[in-house]
Amino acid sequence: MTQIRLTTPLTDEDVEKLRIGQQVLVNGVIYTGRDAAHKRMVDLIKAGKVNELPFDPKGQIIYYVGPSPTKPGRVVGSCGPTTSYRMDPYAPELYKLGLKASIGKGKRSPEVIEAMKKYKGVYLAAIGGAAALIAKCIKSAKVIAYPDLGAEAVHEFVVEDFPMVVVNDTLGGDLYQEGIKIYAVK
Amino acid sequence: MCQEANFLLGEDVMEAFKKGCETEVSNTGKEILQILIKNAEIAREEQVPMCQDCGYAVVFLELGQDVHIEGGDLYEAITEGVRKGYTDGYLRKSIVGHPLERKNTGDNTPPVIHTKIVPGENLKITLAPKGGGSENMSQIKMMKPADGVEGVKNFVIEVAKNAGPNPCPPVILGVGIGGTMEKAALIAKEALLREIGSVNEDPEMAKLEAELLEKINNLGIGPQGLGGRTFCLAVHIKTYAAHIASLPVAVNINCHAARHKEVVL
Numbered sequence: 001m002t003q004i005r006l007t008t009p010l011t012d013e014d015v016e017k018l019r020i021g022q023q024v025l026v027n028g029v030i031y032t033g034r035d036a037a038h039k040r041m042v043d044l045i046k047a048g049k050v051n052e053l054p055f056d057p058k059g060q061i062i063y064y065v066g067p068s069p070t071k072p073g074r075v076v077g078s079c080g081p082t083t084s085y086r087m088d089p090y091a092p093e094l095y096k097l098g099l100k101a102s103i104g105k106g107k108r109s110p111e112v113i114e115a116m117k118k119y120k121g122v123y124l125a126a127i128g129g130a131a132a133l134i135a136k137c138i139k140s141a142k143v144i145a146y147p148d149l150g151a152e153a154v155h156e157f158v159v160e161d162f163p164m165v166v167v168n169d170t171l172g173g174d175l176y177q178e179g180i181k182i183y184a185v186k
Numbered sequence: 187m188c189q190e191a192n193f194l195l196g197e198d199v200m201e202a203f204k205k206g207c208e209t210e211v212s213n214t215g216k217e218i219l220q221i222l223i224k225n226a227e228i229a230r231e232e233q234v235p236m237c238q239d240c241g242y243a244v245v246f247l248e249l250g251q252d253v254h255i256e257g258g259d260l261y262e263a264i265t266e267g268v269r270k271g272y273t274d275g276y277l278r279k280s281i282v283g284h285p286l287e288r289k290n291t292g293d294n295t296p297p298v299i300h301t302k303i304v305p306g307e308n309l310k311i312t313l314a315p316k317g318g319g320s321e322n323m324s325q326i327k328m329m330k331p332a333d334g335v336e337g338v339k340n341f342v343i344e345v346a347k348n349a350g351p352n353p354c355p356p357v358i359l360g361v362g363i364g365g366t367m368e369k370a371a372l373i374a375k376e377a378l379l380r381e382i383g384s385v386n387e388d389p390e391m392a393k394l395e396a397e398l399l400e401k402i403n404n405l406g407i408g409p410q411g412l413g414g415r416t417f418c419l420a421v422h423i424k425t426y427a428a429h430i431a432s433l434p435v436a437v438n439i440n441c442h443a444a445r446h447k448e449v450v451l
Binding site for chain 2: 074107125128178185
């Protein structure tokens with residue numbers, strides 16, 4: 001299957017041409033965040049303190065991950081995606097501020113799918129549990145905010161050809177529903 | 187043990203991946219299974235965790251009744267082992283001390299310890315690190331005896347369908363039928379320890395396992411929920427006597443990183 005190479009920061013045009021089922025290789029800077037970091041970021045947005053966010057979401061990608069600790073001499077620990085639905089209550093606020101993609105695994109809520117249509121964003125699934133392999137795509141890693149959260153701190157990763165699949169596109173398509181339709185035995 | 191369990195995926199799981207590569211009808215599904223084999227190889231060679239979620243340390247103890255343990259508290263010793271294993275092995279600490287206050291304990295303790303007293307003079311320790319993603323998709327239902335085997339089947343299939351891509355498929359389903367509420371949940375988790383590919387001792391349950399496996403894979407969810415026929419690698423059922431009024435059914439889901447390590451002392 002053909003793979004589409006994406007380099008951050010992303011524009012509306014970059015994500016608008018993506019369709020569910022396509023394989024994507026992400027390059028450039030991406031940011032990490034899980035439950036606790038999302039709660040802090042959305043609390044800031046709600047308090048009108050957008051300028052205090054760890055990064056400007058415009059054109060960026062957020063990766064739902066809590067890496068394992070980095071062994072000496074390595075760039076980062078194992079770092080596969082975590083289940084995305086736990087970030088659903090927070091994700092629309094970030095898409096509204098221009099976030100172009102989130103990376104995780106598992107289903108998104110109708111509200112998030114709607115927000116992606118409205119603000120032109122996509123949801124990409126990395127392979128859950130392929131954490132040792134994914135770590136090889138990460139060329140540099142540093143914590144940029146919330147170090148007190150440990151694995152849940154916000155990291156800045158520089159990635160090279162990080163593979164994933166488009167699950168939700170800007171048209172509201174959902175690969176988790178369409179894939180099942182193709183392979184279900186009637 | 188904590189480190190070995192996290193670095194080395196069992197041969198039974200690897201075999202199931204390889205078998206899946208041959209039988210999977212979706213190309214994306216096939217590719218995913220190949221990637222998972224590669225991931226396990228990297229983890230083994232480089233001694234790194236196969237998954238960043240190094241799990242809740244669930245420990246099953248089988249303590250021989252003739253064993254006398256001297257020199258301290260056995261549970262404290264196990265806790266210390268988990269602390270040391272997760273810290274020295276650069277494994278992720280995923281435990282918060284209070285479910286509502288949610289402050290990380292920093293060393294992946296405490297473990298969850300299940301103890302069984304058995305005849306003999308051995309102590310068997312099984313460590314099964316359990317990831318949060320698949321645990322979150324597990325369910326228990328107190329069914330009516332009138333629901334019978336059809337009701338049980340429908341519930342198990344419903345749990346699988348509802349879980350979809352979330353628990354990192356291909357998964358293993360541990361199904362506990364009978365007992366009380368907590369017993370059903372415990373035997374469901376014990377069922378996950380059985381080797382993939384082994385046949386249930388109870389021929390009726392073996393048939394039920396095969397039927398459920400086929401029906402669940404025919405849902406079309408596939409590896410990672412992206413479509414295909416390899417959603418589930420195995421269904422393992424364990425049963426226990428039930429009350430005349432009850433039919434408890436617990437479905438415990440394990441992701442493909444089905445980790446366990448066993449020692450006998």
